Every structure is written in structure tokens, then in C-alpha cells.
Amino acid sequence: MPDLSIDVVAKAAGVHRSTVSRAFSRPEAVKSETREHILRVAEGLGYTMSPLAQALRRKTSTFIPLIVPDITNPFFAELAKTMTQAADDRGYQLLLCVTNGDPAKTDGYFTAMQAMYAPFGIVAPSTKVDTEAMKRFDFGHKVVVIDRVEGDDAVPTVTVDSRRGIKIALEHLHSLGHTSIGYVSGIAGTHTAQDRMDAYLELSAESGIAPVVLDSGSDLDAGTRGAEHYLEIDNPPTAIIAANDMVAFAVISALGQRGVRVPEDVSVIGFDGLALGARFNPPLTTVRQPIADMGHIAIELAEKQNIDGSVDHIVLEPELLVRGSTSGPRK
Amino acid sequence: MPDLSIDVVAKAAGVHRSTVSRAFSRPEAVKSETREHILRVAEGLGYTMSPLAQALRRKTSTFIPLIVPDITNPFFAELAKTMTQAADDRGYQLLLCVTNGDPAKTDGYFTAMQAMYAPFGIVAPSTKVDTEAMKRFDFGHKVVVIDRVEGDDAVPTVTVDSRRGIKIALEHLHSLGHTSIGYVSGIAGTHTAQDRMDAYLELSAESGIAPVVLDSGSDLDAGTRGAEHYLEIDNPPTAIIAANDMVAFAVISALGQRGVRVPEDVSVIGFDGLALGARFNPPLTTVRQPIADMGHIAIELAEKQNIDGSVDHIVLEPELLVRGSTSGPRK
């Protein structure tokens, strides 16, 4: 196949390459008759503009990186999915970047994103470290973060109201009759994880209930340890809040292996609202984050900032999703 | 920040830009003394080469697209994870492309990959359609497929031996004492899904057992329907093979909601070996695919083809992963 450059099309259409360029990217600048002819010729040749050359010349592209720590984590996978959609709804191409928790890679992606002239990027951080990496780059390229960011109001963020989410979970459990409610922490390091934990502690205190933190670890084994801890307690709670759905899965699994049944013996509620939860055994009751909205909003925020320089911090409302992992306490 | 082009570095180092270029990409072509000086200067300036400009000029890049139908599916997520690693072990940058099952998007990614001068691409197809899309592009850009491909030996592939996997599952179940073993199909359309189903049917026939296909549907609800079907049968099988782990999850979940317990009432075995399975309730016994190997091999195959034009078809061995979802039949 002969390389399809703009010049080839220009020759075929009998015009200059600048005209072809304009036909594509500035339709009003070329007589509509000519334009249509060019477009037709291009179509016939199967021509598409080189995003590379375009980006190089324009010093701006439509590549927008989404930086996530671990695509294997369904939360990020769902985020990636909806963001892909949201991105190309607006004519962007999402580039999924997975750091696997390696800060060096985050750095790499940031410089790559500069080099690719990305107009902006989205970061879903696993740790607070990531946001520090951002500071090492003086960003003409803007970034929006899907999490809360401490001490740096200059970066737009979108989060779900952690406190509200925990409150919803607590209320649900209370209404079911639970009075002793434990907590298993999720991946540490993120602000949201911290916020959820804090909310649990505060809210418990407020309602005069002694908090029972079964595990505050940072890894996926928190669930297993939480379950073990649960068994060691003399008067174990009748319900458990897990910091996120993945932890909830792990808790239920570990509990199950030790003969504790959910929700018969103990209720478990998660936080995230993963689609996967519906197919868990039992289907997971959880606090749903509007993941799809978060994706769209993140992109809107980025665009808005690009245009008028405004920096917003959007906080979304979570909602309760009752499925099968919670019920009244065993009497 | 002043735009960091190769010329800036060249000036700063007091050499011509060609020398800088060579210092980076053809180290042996420049006096080591000069080279080190240039590298030092570049380092100090925080300079990195523009992958865009590089690709444009070289007509080849290190971007390699991985095209998957659905990143939300943990199989593809795990594949993506290991391939990211495998890719940049070899100096490539993996670009994750999600089609969401939309063939039009697949096309889009193919043309994008041409435009980006990707040296090759990896496709993990959801349907046979994808491979047809490939034919519409005459590929100077080569593709390797993670699946079997029908009637087109020209494209390298890597797969797991489906028949062997099903056989392993069957043998495991037999050894546990099961004689009536049902099957729930997975996502249809892929060759592997077809192969697994065929293998089940043939192998059952060979051992003189009547196959019981609980569902042969193509979507994620196959699990639910399979469970319903299971309940309607007079003499239901004592074990079920699910075409993949996700379906196994769904089956177990649906069964659980209907009061059927796994493995007490019925054993269930999956196919994939997802990490998630270890945290399911109960932990899923499954036939493990060496996903990480598949990723590495896919890239090797692509490179090999690029070099000597060879087209290989690698078939990997699956292995049994016994966890908690299988046990002897209830007597």
C-alpha cells in the first residue's frame, strides 16, 4: 500500500495539501464544494490523518492518559471502561497506563504524556505518592485526580463522599438491627481509604458504639486477617463494613472457609458497587460509587480547566445497593 | 519550560543535533567521550526524545496495541497486566485498547495502529469477527492473536489446549467420584469457547457418559440460566464444569441464591485460573491458563515474525488448580 500522506490525497484531488488539511480540520475555511470533493477522494483512498504528525505540529493531541495502579482491580477496570467511552464521546483517545504501584512508572507516564502533547491526564491514585510525582512536573499539561488531594487545591478532583457512604452503610446495618459493627480496612495510602476509616471511627463514636477495627492493613490479605481476627474475638460484631468490595469478597471468602456464613452468621457490606458483586456468593450488599459519572466528570473538569483555568473539586453522592450479604443479626 | 527539543540539547552540548540523535539511538556511532557528555547534558536538562517525532521519522514505533473486548473481564485484565510488564521488559509501550465488543472500534484501533506505526499488535478476540476485521487491512503491521484462528494460518497465535484443559477438569471430577457432570458454556463466538464445549461433548462421549449442557448461551447470564436449568432437572449432575471462571462465579452465585451449596450439593470447576477465584466463596477450583506466559509468548511471536517472517502457533498446557469448590459427590 502506497503510504497515504496528505500530499497523495492532495494530488489525487488536484489541490494543495494545505487545502486538504483545512478540509479536515477547519471546514469553514474551504469552499464546501471543494471540501466535499476532497473528503470523497480521501474516503476513496482510505485516508486518515496521522495523529502523530498532527500532534507534532499542533503541539497538542487527543491522547489522554488514564493512570491507574492496577487494572486487575475491578474498580479501576470499571473506571477504565466508562472513561474509554466518555473519552471518545468527546473525541479523545484514552491511553490506559498501569503503574503496578511503581512510582517510577508514574513518572514515566507523566513524561510520556508531555511528550505526546496530551492536553491533560486523569490519575486514579493508589497512594499519596502519586500526587507528589505530579509536582515534579510543572504542568502545562493538567491533571485531574480521582481521589481527594491533600494540601493542593490547584488540581481538580472528583471523589465520592466517603463519610456519607459509611454513614449509609451504618444506617442500613442499624436499621437491620445490628448494634455491633466491625470494620476491615482497604488498600491504605489513598485519601479515600483514610477517609472511610476515619468516617467509620467518628460515626461510631457519635452513635456511642465502640468501633471494632478487624484489620487496618493495606493489602488484599486484609480480608483474610480480618476474618481471623473476627474468630478470635469473644463477642464478635454481627456485621462488618469492608472498606471496598474487593476486601468484602476476601472477608466473605475467608469467613466461609472457616465455617462462618454470610449473611446468616454475620452481615457484610462493601463499598464500591462493582458489577462483580452481583455475581458473588452471596451477592454483595454495598455502597455504590457512581463510577460512570466519575469518568465523565473527570473529563469535563479537565476540559473546563483547560479552557478557563478553573479548578473544581466535585464530590459525588454514593448510594446504597442492597443485595444478599446483609440481613438481620442472628439472635 | 522552554520546549526541550533535540536542538536545545545540541546547542547546550555544543554539538550538532545529529550527534545528539546518535548519542541516544546509535551509541557505537559516536565517540564515547562525546556521548557521555551529551547524555549528561541531556540528563541535566531533563530531556527525553519525542516518541512522536521519532515514530514519524523512523516509520516505526514502540507502541504496541493490545486489543481486548472488555477490560472489566478479569481474564483480559490479568492479560493486560502481564502484557504491560512483558512489553516494557522489551522496551515497548503497551497501549490498551478496549472495543467493548464493537467491531467498528476494532477497525478504528487497527487504522490507529497503522497511523502510529506500531510494529505489531496483539488481539485477544471476543468473537470471530475480529479476525475478519484484520483481513480488511493489509498488514505490513503484523498481529498476533490470543486464540485459535480458523482458516488463516498466516497469523501467529497463542492458545491454551482446550481439550487438555477440559480433560483435566473431567479427570479431577472423576477421581472425586463424580459420574454425572454438567457443562455451562461461556462467551460464545470465540474459538476457544467453541473448543472447550466441543471437548466436553467429545470427551463425555468417549467415556460413555451422557453430556448435560446446562446452558450454551453467550452472555454472562449463562450462569444464572444454567443454575435454573440445573434445578429443573430430575437427576441433576453432581458436578458442573463452567466454560470459564466468570461463568463459574455466576453459576455458584445463582445456585447459592436458590439454596444449592457448593461444593456440598454440587461441585463446580472453572476454567481460567483468575486470581479472583482464590477469594471467591468458596475458593474456586479451576483449570489454570498460564496467562503470564501467554503474554510473553505473544510478544516473542510478534517479534520473531517481524524478523524472519515466521508464523508460529503456540499451544500451552493448562494445569489443575484445586481449591474449594469441588469435593466428592453427596451420597
Added chain:
DNA sequence: CCGATCTCAGCAATCGATCTCATACAAGGG
């Protein structure tokens, strides 16, 4: 009928690198 205004398309420089070719200088052979 003429100059002013407006459209529309061509020209050429440019983005940041690569690569072929040419040049400069050093070393080695006869």
C-alpha cells in the same frame, strides 16, 4: 468601470527527530 473588500487556495516555514551523504582529521602503508 474602478478600487475596496472578501473568499478561497497556494506557498513555505515549522514541529522534533532520523539518516544519507559529505567533510575533517588522524593513522597507516608504500
Added chain:
DNA sequence: CCCTTGTATGAGATCGATTGCTGAGATCGG
């Protein structure tokens, strides 16, 4: 001492697009 050979760097065209500037015609009012 001159010519060959080789090594190390510089010059400049090029990849595929964009864009400010220029000029050719068309339109229009007086």
C-alpha cells in the same frame, strides 16, 4: 610525502501534517 582507509561529526532533506501570509478572482458600491 602522498594516498588510502577509517572514524567522528556536521549539513540538509525528509517524515506528515499545520498555519500565517500572499495573491488571484469574485463581488459590490458608487
